[in-house]
Amino acid sequence: MLLVLLFGVCLNSASAAKLGVVQTEGGQVEGRSHRMGLFRSLDVFKGVPFADVPGKWEKPKPHPGWSGILKADKYRDRCLQVTLLQTKTQGSNDCLYLNIFVPQGRKLSTNLPVMVYLFGGAFLLGASNDVAILGDSLYDGKELADRGDIIVVTVNYRVGTMGFLSTGDARLPGNYGLWDQHAGISWVRRNIAAFGGNPDNITIFGQSAGAVSASFQMLSPYSKGLFRRVISQCGVALSPWALQKNPMSLTKKIARKVGCWRSDEDEMLACLKVSDPVGLTMAGKIDVLLILGKGVVMDLLELVPVIDGDFIPDEPSRLFHNAAQFDYMAGVNSMDGHMFAGVDVPSINKKNDNTTVEDVRGLLAGLTKEKGTAAVGSAYSVYSSHWGSAPEPAVVKKTVADIETDFLFLVPTQIALQLHANNARGARTYSYLFNMKTRIPGFPRWVEAEHAEDLQYLFGKPFATPLVYFPRHRDLSGYMIAYWTNFARTGDPSTGESRVPVPWPxxxxxxxxxxxxxxxxxxxxxxxxxxxxxxxxWTKTYSSLPSVRRGEEEEVCSSSSLGVLTEYLP
Structure with missing residues (x-):
């Protein structure tokens, strides 16, 4: 009994350190400590404000601060947005908060690398604590922070109509969600030392719209010296769905939906500015029924960043000189386009339905409409060249998914990597392809890594909820955490505190x-x-084809095209 008591006392006295109350620029905050193993714990701070409640379509402002000790022990509301089924709204305007995960050993951590995560969700929905399935939020940073010995921060930002409506000029510049992200990253730089982080070693990373956001943050002139490294997972600023080219037409469409249509634009904007935010948010929802059989999903993504002459001063392909100092890692999932292709060409996921040549040509027509009919024939010949005279139905279906993956994700990412490498001044560039077989039941056998399937592994879900994973999933999770956190620590995913299976050139x-x-x-x-x-x-043959001119109303959804991205490639 004496031995047991002594052992217990030793364990208690040698337990992991705890931060306790932390002084930030706005006041004192206190989080919670979570035991992660012998002599290891994690301090978690949830709902720390990084800016004041934002004004409607205004840049974020500094938080006024608070008195006493803020109990940072629960997530705060997401920013106002439609629900997943888009039948109503959820969230609040008071939403500019972040969450901090700090690993501790026997002594308090100091000078740790910092990774700031930007969530995805088509710039329409999502939150820093999104999708709680079988336990903690998908973006819960405990496993990533503990296993990589880095600080993880997850940040909220405005989305949808309230985050990205724009007139394309100074009256309603747009990009409010990007400014929120910038404010969050800036807060981290100013305050993270008090939590044991190194403000000179910050990496921003994100997936899908969050990856596009990380890419835009890297390209913005406002980011100079703010962080050190960037990771884009399944999306870049050059993605054809990442930029709204005709914001005023979209704003007029939103105005009609909320009863603010006026022939005088200033009167219309005055009406919008006094309109109910909930109604405005619902007016920005995606109507998938409008697209079935008539176009492509890409055309539905409208409330996205714009070239505002300020945060994004020019076409993204012309801004890579701003990224010269940042180490950059970017990649895609091998079936990133599959879920979108399944909406555009539903037969690819139906066992008893064949996908026809007309289906493939129809998809290409929807994706390449800015180039007209000439693009359809040339793209079809490239993608069908390996079919043979009588292709297997599965081969045709997989080709549809490949087309959408290439166009929406893979090709823009390869161009971004090339532009970064061409402009880099001492910074490094890394490329990857994530192709782990899908875990989503019911999909055809040929489906590999679906859009967003990488996140469960990066955030350590196979360790946090081991009963729903196999050892191979924990192997993969360990590899990703090692590569990602090594990159955050040193700028080289092969070098750092975590062992990796092979060097990554x-x-x-x-x-x-x-x-x-x-x-x-x-x-x-x-x-x-x-x-x-x-x-x-896509970068040479397709981009050399002449564009087809269209009227303004038809261009409401038009985005950055692959055809203009190669202007600055050698």
Whole structure:
């Protein structure tokens, strides 16, 4: 009994350190400590304000501060947005909060690398604590922080109508959600030292719309010296769904829906500014029924960033000189486009339905309409060249998913990597392809890594909820956490405190290696020139085709095109 008591006392006295109350610029905050293992714990601060309640369509303002000790022990509201089914709204205007996950050993952590996460959700929905399934939020940073020995921060930002409506001029510049992200990252730089973080070693990372956001943050002139590294997972600023080219037409459409249509634009804007935020948010929802059989999902993503002459001063492809000092890692999931292709061409997921040549041509027509009918024939010949005279139905279906993956994600990411490598001044560039087999039941056998499936592994879900995963999933999760946190620590995913299965070579101006990420990473996982035949088609052949001019109303949804992205490639 004496031995047991002594052992208990020793354990207690040698337990992990705790931060307790932390002094920030706005006041004192106190989080909660979570035990993660022997001599290891995690201080978690939820709902720390980084800006004041934002005014409607205004940039975020500094928080006025508070007296006493703020109990930072629960997540705050997400920003006002439609629900997943888009039948109502949820969230609040008082939403500019962040969450901090700090790993501790026997002594208080100091000078740790910091990773700031920007969530995805098509710029329409999402939150820093989104999607709680089988336990904690998908973006809960405990496992990533503990296993990588880094600080994780997750940030809220405005989305939908309240975050991205714009007139394309100074009256309603837009990009309010991007300004929120910038304010959150700036707060982290000013305050993270008090939590044990290194303000000179911040990495921003995100997935989908969050990846596009991280990309825009990297390209903005406002980010100079603010952070050090960037990771884009399944999206970049060059993605054809990432930029609204005709914001005023979209604003007029929203105005009609809420009863603010006026022939005088200033009167229309005055009406919008006094309109109910809930009604405005509902007016920005996606109506998927309008697209079925008539176009492509990409056309529905309207409330997105704009070139405002300020935060985004020019076409993204012209801004990579601003990214010269940032180390950059970017990649895609092998089936990123599958869920979107399943809406555009539903037959690809139906066992008893064949996907026809007309289906494939129809998809290409929807994606390439800015180039007219000439693009359909040339793209079809490239993507059907490996079919043979009588292709298997599964081959045709997978081709549809590949087309959408290439166009929406893979090709823009490869261009962004090339532009970064071309402009880098001492910074490094890394490319990857995540292709772990999907865990989503009911999909055809040929489906690999679906959009967003990488996140469960990066955030350590196979460790946090082990009963719903297998050992191979924990292997993959460990590899991703090691590569990502090494990159955050040193700028090289192969070098740091975590062991990795194989070295990951840098992507350069003249050599384009990439790492294939799954549960079996070996030396053969390093390949070169990812889908180069298709990248070459979109960047050279397709971009050289003349564009078709259309009227303003038709261009409401038009976005950045692959056809203009290669202007600054060698």
């Amino acid at each position: 840098a992507f350069t101006k003249h050599h384009q290696p990439y790492l294939t990420i799954n549960h079996k990473i070996t030396k053969s996982s390093i390949s070169y020139d990812l889908r180069s035949e298709y990248v070459s088609y």
